Amino acid sequence: MTNTKLNPAAEEGPSWLTEPCPQWCVATHREEDMVDDRLHFASWQRFIALPSAAPVMVGESQRPRMRELLVYVEQHVGHEDGPRVVITDSHSEEHERRFSLDEAIGVGVALFHGISIISDGKTSIRSLERVYKVQGE
Numbered sequence: 001m002t003n004t005k006l007n008p009a010a011e012e013g014p015s016w017l018t019e020p021c022p023q024w025c026v027a028t029h030r031e032e033d034m035v036d037d038r039l040h041f042a043s044w045q046r047f048i049a050l051p052s053a054a055p056v057m058v059g060e061s062q063r064p065r066m067r068e069l070l071v072y073v074e075q076h077v078g079h080e081d082g083p084r085v086v087i088t089d090s091h092s093e094e095h096e097r098r099f100s101l102d103e104a105i106g107v108g109v110a111l112f113h114g115i116s117i118i119s120d121g122k123t124s125i126r127s128l129e130r131v132y133k134v135q136g137e
Ligand SMILES: [Zn+2]
Pocket: 021, 022, 025, 026, 027, 029, 039, 040, 041
């Protein structure tokens, strides 16, 4: 992978971490991390409110909350051959979807195309501008 840096912590890091962290990884990796916790992850994440969806019941009191999606980036060390863009219900992992780079590009392009079909050009441009700003963060 060309988009990597040598994480100084990795040089003295856990034995299970045999390759440098991706450039976007902000994780602190420890020898005692359980297999499921051996993740490269980015500081970036986005919550997307879904006011048109049915509310979700949360907690012991089953209070209704607005459904929202959570989008983030991570890679399971040793389990995945590359990073994934993850889209999941923010209140549950029940509907989690993990996309490789090419798959995520396909989803993104399809979503943007759908936006362009149902909106005027100005809305599409504003949407693209929002995407561009996210990349600059
Ligand atoms: Zn890492």
